[in-house]
Amino acid sequence: MTRKTALAAATLASVVLAGCAGPSADPQPPRELAVAAAEGSAQPHLDLGEDGAAVLSWLEPAGDSYALRVSTSTGDAWSTPGTVATGDDWFVNWADFPSVTPIAGDVLAAHWLVYQAQGFGYDAVMSISTDGGATWGEPFLLHTDGTDTEHGFVTLFPWQDGLAAVWLDGRNMIVDGEFAFENEAGEPLGMSLRYARFDVAGERLSSGELDPLACDCCQTDVALLGGDALLAFRDRTTSEVRDIVVRRLTADGWQAPITLAPDNWVLEACPINGPAIAARDDQVAVAWFSAADNRPLVRVVRSNDGGHTFGDAMDLDSSGSYGHVDIAALPNGETAVSWLRSEADGLALVLRLIDGDGEFGEPVTVATIDTAGPLDFPQMVFDGTRLVFAWTDFGETQRVRSAVVGIY
Structure with a gap:
């Protein structure tokens, strides 16, 4: 059909x-509103800047890789898209999609997902722009657990003088070095909900667990x-x-x-x-x-x-x-x-x-x-x-x- x-x-x-x-x-x-998104593009995300302008990001194929693209509404049109990052090792999923989020002034934050080198897991990485998206900083891990598990479903948002993130995190499913779906009592193990705060240079200021099972x-x-x-x-x-x-x-x-x-x-x-x-x-x-x-x-x-x-x-x-x-x-x-x-x-x-x-x-x-x-x-x-x-x-x-x- x-x-x-x-x-x-x-x-x-x-x-x-x-x-x-x-x-x-x-x-x-x-x-x-016409979007200059390529054939095969998907996983859109919308957010608002301080001036009320909508910021649209999405993924699109780029040869054998994927590109995270971003555009800003300019009245009755979308601006010419810019590229945040490209990669050939990205985890691309219709439900767990990247984002570009305005933070303050010319500061933007973006995240996407990358397969881990070993195992089945994937990591959430973040990059920050301080010039309105003209250039982007070196990507870094949102989390620091180092487990071969899934990390995703990220929300970025401005917080105080920097930014913060919440995400789902699979580290609690590792028991004695092995992946597990239940604990010794037979209760389910699963994704936890975690939080971290960063300054606009990407330095981690604090982090912690919000819910052990989400x-x-x-x-x-x-x-x-x-x-x-x-x-x-x-x-x-x-x-x-x-x-x-x-x-x-x-x-x-x-x-x-x-x-x-x-x-x-x-x-x-x-x-x-x-x-x-x-x-x-x-x-x-x-x-x-x-x-x-x-x-x-x-x-x-x-x-x-x-x-x-x-x-x-x-x-x-x-x-x-x-x-x-x-x-x-x-x-x-x-x-x-x-x-x-x-x-x-x-x-x-x-x-x-x-x-x-x-x-x-x-x-x-x-x-x-x-x-x-x-x-x-x-x-x-x-x-x-x-x-x-x-x-x-x-x-x-x-x-x-x-x-x-x-x-x-």
Whole structure:
């Protein structure tokens, strides 16, 4: 079957999407922004600079290697892409993708994944640019454990006068020098969640473990709120419950975790479906996918006190959802959520707005993808007047595509 992606402005029909129109934001028809991404490009990542400009990165083939490319939105176009790095030993995976993140001023940080010389594991490496991406520093390891295990699902973010990173780390699966899935008590071993802080020269300032057992291959996400950072991730208990957790980083360190609207989703495998978090003023919103009791849902919770407490979960999609969510905090306490869901002719990348009172706007299809299952994690950011999207088109010519939806 030929696979294709097409922009669309149609609202969803014949689906179970509860709610009524409410948000003051008025989504306009999606409009494509051409990206100079090569054939075979994939794994897009979006972030925002201090000036509100979107920064898009992706991977593309470069001969027998891969290149990490980056471009910045310039109104109705993307800038000519620059190259962060290239390599022929990179670990390339549709779910565990690289990133380029604005830190402050002309400082950018990037990460990608590299196969280890021995074994099956891979490392997360980072590079820093202090001249707006014109040049990049020597790559260095994000972690220092030296184990032949997996390290990935990285989130980079500005922190104090430098930057910080969180990632999933397999070092706890090494017991007495051997790889193990269980401890002596029969409890599961898996990926831990770890944190490190660096200055803009790349010097490691501190590091540590945040959670000894997290969901093995679910993306992490961070939102900045005042002087704090809020981390969202999918936890994993020894009884295989995989609920969503938020932790706050303050100047005094990491605070105790908060479990959001527990789904009690018991799954003896990773769903490959991490949460997304966004913040504006005192408003915080978190979206995630759940399939507890074999009922696929896209869920959202919000906070009006800066993420100290959260309300009840709201279900945006109760039929056909694949998750792969993203979220943006809008003015006036409104929220935008995107996700992938199953349609009769393939997949749909869906957008829905929620007003400050929790009422839902009509869903909008940003892109339709004629493929049986999700092979991408579409990205969404809000640049002040519009939502910017990026995803991988799996048509006859695979490449990264982008669109904008004006809402104000």
